[in-house]
Amino acid sequence: MLVRMTRDAIDPAAVLASVGAPEHGAEVLFLGVVRDHNEGRAVASIQYEAYEAMAESVLATLVAEAETRRPGVRIAAVHRVGKLRVGEVSLAVAASSAHRPEAFDAARELVEEIKRRLPVWKEEQYADGERRWLDGHTPPVPEAAR
Amino acid sequence: MRIRLLLFALYRDLAGTSQLDVELPPGATAAMLVEAVRSRGGGFARIPPGAAVAVDREYAPPDTPLSEGDEVALIPPVAGG
Numbered sequence: 001m002l003v004r005m006t007r008d009a010i011d012p013a014a015v016l017a018s019v020g021a022p023e024h025g026a027e028v029l030f031l032g033v034v035r036d037h038n039e040g041r042a043v044a045s046i047q048y049e050a051y052e053a054m055a056e057s058v059l060a061t062l063v064a065e066a067e068t069r070r071p072g073v074r075i076a077a078v079h080r081v082g083k084l085r086v087g088e089v090s091l092a093v094a095a096s097s098a099h100r101p102e103a104f105d106a107a108r109e110l111v112e113e114i115k116r117r118l119p120v121w122k123e124e125q126y127a128d129g130e131r132r133w134l135d136g137h138t139p140p141v142p143e144a145a146r
Numbered sequence: 147m148r149i150r151l152l153l154f155a156l157y158r159d160l161a162g163t164s165q166l167d168v169e170l171p172p173g174a175t176a177a178m179l180v181e182a183v184r185s186r187g188g189g190f191a192r193i194p195p196g197a198a199v200a201v202d203r204e205y206a207p208p209d210t211p212l213s214e215g216d217e218v219a220l221i222p223p224v225a226g227g
Contacts, residue, residue: 032227049155050226051219054203079226091227111227119200119219120226121155133156136223139198141205 001076003063005055010078010089019074019096026100028107032091034084038134042127048081048090051119055079058118066110073097073106079120116140147172149179149212152219157197160189170212176201177208179218193220 002018016029034046059077066075076094084090091114095107116137125131151166158164161183168182176199184191198221199206205221212218 048226051152051154051200051203051221054200054219055226057203115224115227117205117224118226119154119221119224121222122225123155133159133222134225136225138196138223139205139221141198142207144207144209 001063001074002078003060003076005050005052005059005079005081007080007082010080010092012089012092015076015078015092016094018076019094021074021096024074024096024098024103026098026103027096028094028100028103030091030093030107030111031089032111034086034088034090036086038124041124043086043124044127045083045085045125046090047083047123047125047131048079049121049123050079050081052081054119059114062110062113062117066106066113069109070097070102070106073102075106075110077110077114079114079118081120147174147212147214149174149214149216149218151179151183152217154219154222156222157193157220160192162189174212175208176206176210176212176218179212180208180220183220197221198223 074096078092080090093107095103097103117139123133149168153161180197200219
């Protein structure tokens with residue numbers, strides 16, 4: 001299964017092809033795509049930045065947790081960094097399972113965890129030339145040192 | 147001890163640098179590091195007191211003791227996807 005951060009364009013078919021199994025009757029593919037507007041402003045592109053070394057290991061952890069939560073489901077996730085134009089794919093998540101509920105749920109849950117915990121940031125670049133870091137989620141941090 | 151700190155995204159822009167050496171007493175914690183950075187004033191002071199810290203690429207609680215040689219980063223609120 002593909003699990004990685006990348007600077008190259010994402011090939012959704014390759015992400016989908018990396019899950020699946022003979023006993024799986026359902027495959028789900030989610031794509032996050034750069035939208036042409038946000039909060040009433042025209043967006044030209046988004047600069048995605050990551051703490052790449054940490055993001056690679058957090059992404060692997062999130063996928064492993066998702067597979068533990070839903071035994072038998074296979075999951076893949078690829079997140080892109082760099083400057084993306086409107087319509088380009090920033091995130092691909094694929095999941096497969098014996099029946100569709102588990103695949104849908106696993107893909108949805110992983111996308112939400114990625115948004116909460118993956119050390120990635122986006123700076124929107126607007127049609128009028130301005131740019132702004134988007135407000136994000138404060139990642140959950142363990143309460144006390146181990 | 148000297149800690150090399152990595153800064154990303156909004157915090158890097160506020161600080162005006164992506165890397166910073168911070169001098170701290172031995173046994174200093176992640177929370178003390180954030181305070182030391184904020185006390186530099188200017189854009190540094192605009193980094194929030196509750197900024198998340200990662201030590202060796204894992205989110206670390208505020209009371210995490212730091213050691214020279216740790217890879218330490220300030221993590222702004224995340225916005226992937």
